[in-house]
Amino acid sequence: MRTESKLEKVLAAGHLAVTSECGPPRGSMADKVIEKGKYLHGVVDAVNVTDNQTAMVRMSSFAASVLLKQQGHNPLLQMVTRDRNRLAMQADILGAYALGIDTMLCLSGDHTRFGDHPMAMNVHDIDSVQLIQMVKNMRDEGKFQGGAEIKNPPKMFIGAAANPFADPFELRVLRLAKKIAAGADFIQTQCIFNVDKFEQWMEGVRARGLHKQTYILAGVTPIKSVGAARYMKNKVPGMDVPQEIVDRMAAVPKEKQPEEGIAICIETIERLKKVEGVAGFHIMAIDWEEKVKEIVERAGLLPRPQV
């Protein structure tokens, strides 16, 4: 055990881990955070708290994580390199750890062009791989990025993201390898709709034995409507939604579409369970936290193990 992280414990014990996410509100409403968290109680092993998701300003991931921690959750602090330089990020890591947060996800973040501050500077002092490396060095070497020693180094269980569907496809396994080499303990993937392509990617991952060096949590998302399916298919960069899914959503009446989306999501989980190297699931139910429990339950992943 490298850390005290609940997630690490679940994974280390060989269980299929389940994580979900909670987007902080666009305002300083602590109750909103708590309310969202309620749906996930006892349902997941860790709750991802996003960091200015889609480059829109929200309550900081750090603060929301602390709120959730206070409610007894295991928050998973997301951190993007877009908004802060290495000093700010290291400072937050120290603070977070001091407040009991022991799991984090290192990301580069969506470009500001997509958010509500397109005029903002994209910092990118370091990139996500370098962030992983930095957090790992803080933990294992006890050193700041600048080289100085840390007193009581933060012991973070380090996560990274992987997108098996982005281009160039052949680089995707290598990129994962790089993140693992940099120090990623676990991986959360982009939402998987195209299971075939994911399997193809996993083949590459297994060929390099990468699944043995890290825990791979497969990302899934329940689709609310055919419109959402189309939007993800056409408008979201790096998202691969096969036409069959869109057609399947379109084939049912509008009021039945949410149900169909959930069914698809569960079927996907069932298929992914059979893929060698999948260590758990990351369920991204954006603004639909109330349905996570149903999905986890119907996918046969409840109750969550106590470790």
Next chain:
Amino acid sequence: MQKQQQVSDKVLVIGGGMGGIRAALDLAEAEKKVILVDRDYTIGGLMTQLDRTFPTNNCDLCTLSPNLSEGSRQEYIELLTMTTVKGVKGGKGNFTVSMETAPRYINLDKCTACGECHKKFPQCVRFTPGLDHRAPTCMRYPQATPQAFSIDLAKCDDVEGLMKSCPAGAINPDDMGRKFEVTCGSIVLSPGGSLFDPSHLDYLGYGQQPDVVTSLQYERILSASGPTMGQLVRPSNGQQPKKVAWIQCIGSRGLQKGAGAYCSSACCMFALKEAIVTKERFHDDIETTIFYMDMRTMGKDYERYFLRAKNEFGVRFVRSRPHSIVREGGAENLSITYSCDDKSANITEEFDMVVLSTGFRISDEVRVLAGKLGIDLNSSSFPVTDPFNPVATSVPGIYVAGVAQAPKDIPETMVQASAAACMAAGDVAVPVKAEEDREPPPPEFATVGEEARVGVFICDCGENIGGVVDAGALAEFASQLPQVVVSELKGHGCSRQSMREIQESIRDNKLNRVVIGGCSPRTHETKFQETVRAAGLNKYLVEIANIRDQATWVHSNSPQDATAKAKDLIRMAVGSVIRSQPLVDQSLPINKDILVVGGGVAGMNAALQLADQGHKVYLAEKTDKLGGLAARIHSTIEKGDVQTYVKDLIARTEAHENIQIITRALIVDHSGMPGLFKTGMQTGKQMFYRQIEHGVTVIATGAKPNRPPQYLLGENAAVSTQLDLQALLAEKPETAKAWDNVVMIQCVGSRDDENPNCSRICCQSAIKNALRILALNPEARIFVLYRDMRTFGFHEEYYQKARELGVIFVRYSREQPPRVQAGDGGIEVSFTDPVLGRELTVAADHLCLSTGMVADEDGNSELAMLFKLPRTADGYFLEDHVKLRPIDLPVPGFFVAGTAHSPKLINESVAQALAVAARARTMLARDTINLGARSAKVDKNICAACLICVRSCPFSIPFINAEGYSEIDPAKCHGCGVCVSACPAKAIQLMQFEDDRILAKLEELFERTNA
């Protein structure tokens, strides 16, 4: 060897009208020696008497004069005026012609055409054009060639006084004329036609009533250089007429005593033009009426002209042949009595003036000349010509062109003249090139760094400019402009006299810049460049202000606006010319190969002619075989065997060592410039790409037979086109024997909204096929439903014959076309007979539609796009000048032959193909092409080597040289100026269109506005 030396290197051209001049110029430009003889004292022929020509209504003087004073050609042309042919001996290759020159009593070398003799002794000076023998000057027209007077000594009673009147001492009363002989290898006969004289026809009143005039006389009255200085007045009282009538077919179609049996072909258009010009001048203040039998507007775009006359100008048309023109005792006006189809009673109507549209005839003089030449004549005394080569007479080596061949108008005359030049050139030896070319122009004087001294010369161009604005005031205005040293008014700046004066002025006033206020630089820039160059000025130091085409012609409704605009244009030109700089022309060697596009009769004839002259010809045909449309035709109306002719033509083309035939050729790209073209095509079944380099392109792509889906065509087997019918009659003649009734409908798919023009060929096709049916089955009843029978020229005689043989001709109107439906016994055709005034229905065994031809829209639009050639509204290629340059296309180096130009008969296509060969040769005779001086020039001190010019040039000419700045090869530069406008450092200037000149124009333009 001995024999070859005997072949003469000269061509004799008899007749100095438009045709003769064209033939002589084509020959001279192709470096053949020419003797041009004319019995008159100045050349130009009939056309010099015209006021304007249809269909553009240009004034002739302006279009004609550039042709006549092309001085640089003179080294090859020996001009003999007042000279007649007395006898001819020998044959092709070596004719000996005896001639006689009448005394002019003026020494041509001395006469300066100052006009003193005419001023003092007007009666002694010769002048022929109509109505008033003395007006306004005895020079026939201001650009006359030779530029000299002629004396009629018989009319002079004070010879000494006359001699003294001449400041140049040019009058020589002892001139005896001379008799002499010349040798020549071939002869071009183009003496023109004379006009029918209606004096003997009392009922027309001509010769008794002064207000009855011939169309040529009316033309003289309209002409600015005519007896009334262009004032349209009644000869009887000098008042402006209010009501003018034209009577057509006087002396044509066998209608009067002494009239020719043929149609004179040109008179309908002539009358239309006169009526339009009349209307243009007086608008609603005058009524114009044309009495006609059939309106024969079968030329290219002529039908549109006819429609304009009717619809835009309100010319009235009455289909009737008037009985008589009389003036009742004491009455001021003339009364015309006539009858119409729809009214049984005679109508009498009063007119102020009556114009007789007199036709062409062969004069006795020409008949005698033909006898001397030994050529056969037909019953109307026109030379008999080869059915497939209308310029070849019965005597080898003698060719005929123009009205002397058959009645025709100017464009066809120009075509035949060039065709005759082509044939004649083939019969003569190549002249030994004179060692010393003509006198080089004086050295250019230096102008760089000098203060600009501008001379402005304003043309009044007859009425064209002076009639709208006060040209003198313009000259006065220009004289006030800065740096203008001289400003003068010129009558016709392009006349030889004016050119000489301009040159003198350059020398006397030390001018180093010249502005001409006149017509378009497009047509006259070269001319004025040559003029100033001859005076020692660099030719790029002249600028033309286009105050005619773009001011007086278009703002004639507001002289005030036209004046203001003309002033602007002149000031802009002065501002610009001050900044002009002396430039040097670039030249490149010419590629003498030829690309002929289209392997029909026209394409093959052009190819053969040029190949015979030693040029390599690429003949590109889009189908898999040669022959074109003619391969489907069996016989001409004259019974010429088309199939044999085409087969022979194909055999000769295929066998010719200089012709490379490319079938299934699809032209895909084109680049280059005249003399250096590159054309890419995909060829053969495999569509292989190949590129051909050539100097000249001939467009002979033909037209398509029209097949409009009308009158059951394509639905009912008994309905055919004339083209189908002639094939049927040739291949299965027995079919016709079973026919009782045959109906033909004319103008199907022509002269309608979709295709407003006339297809020209269909009337004669109908007659040809009708005669053929009657020959096979004399019992057949043939109805020809027509709108106007357009059997022009000698076709009229076949029309008469068809009528005599019982073919029934019934007129229908566009508003009431025949109706057709399939019945039990055949095709039921219903129509209204205008004479009976009744509806008739005929059950026809066969219905034949005269569908004519249409331009190949798809093919032509492709080619037009690739070659950048303009087209007419109905899709035919548009020539450079519809009157004077019917063969040259507006893009230099391109020529058109055959039906790609407009619908034509086979022999007309052949003539045009021969003409193309002659025109192409004028270009290919030179070894280099002048590229002009318009090229982009980089200032290396400013160039930032940014590559923008390199990337923007459409032809990839600029490059960054070793010194690190952009370089543009002036010989390769096309001179478009795209790089100039793109250069961010303003380091590139386009010569002749430098930025400071354009800015100066803007500056000058707004000087007035903002003042």
Next chain:
Amino acid sequence: MEYIKPFKRILLVGCNECVTVCAAGGRKEVGLLASGLHMAVLKSGATIEIREHTLERQCDPEYVEELVPMIDGVEAVMSMACGCGVQEIARRFKNKPVFPALNTKFMGASERQGVWSERCQGCGDCLLGMTGGICPIARCAKQLMNGPCGGSTGGHCEIGEDTDCAWALIWERLKALGQIERYVEITPAKDWRPGGGSGPRKIIREDLAE
């Protein structure tokens, strides 16, 4: 416009170097701007006199000296050079207001006629040797140094279809060069000091500097 409002006579100065090449501040653009400004001022009911001059290079003091005879006749100078030129003129003519007419954006190359794209950000610590000659700092929207983000689609960047994914280009190039191993190496966090991280930069060539 706002800059020059108070003045009646200004001098518009172009530069015949980089800004000419990229069609932003050469003789032509100077002419266009002069006309445009003139019209704009006329339209506002005022008058202005605009003199035009284009220097060989505005960032070299010797060339800027050319302006000396002109400078007294004008109240202000507007420079169409890059930021360097504007500042050089300001340095030379201490009592004349100088305004920038251009917004200097980036160092780029021509993709084709009329299209320039950013190629270098002057980071001072060149990565090109590692990245197949394609700069991820200037050309990746996120300046990623270790590979493409998840938004890379079909060779273009998530920010838009007209922007190439730098990493897709780098990857193709490394493959073509047979240098895939270059990718596998982790590029450590960058030292931004040479890239302006430690304030205004200066380069001194001892051999050339006097």
Next chain:
Amino acid sequence: MENFEPVIVAFCCHYCAYTAADMAGSQRLTYPANVKIIRVPCSGKVDALHIVKAFEKGADGVYVAGCLEGDCHFKNGNVRAARRVESVRKYLEEIGLEGERLEMVTMSAGMGYRFAQVATEMTEKIRKMGPSPIHLALAGGASEARKAANI
């Protein structure tokens, strides 16, 4: 500016538009005298600077007339011209002049009627729009100058 008569500059390419203008002449088609033609070899030669200068000098309207698309004698000068006109239009808008005062038109050499029609339409359009603000400003300045001279 009573009885406002606009001044319109037409940059015409030699091969098509200028020839069409001559054609309008030989067909005696009338059009308003407000249009003044400046001949250029190709519409692609028309410099953005020349267009802007025309307006600066007081033109109320400017149009660039080239060959029909595909007919340019220099491959694509007319297409370049059209793009340039488009960008100058935007520039004029920035300055505060109506972009509609500038037009790109195309015609073939034979289209005399089209030349006359374009000239008429353009004149009508500009007449309706009224004088260009620059024209007005210049005229105002000039009239002041005249007043000053009288005193």
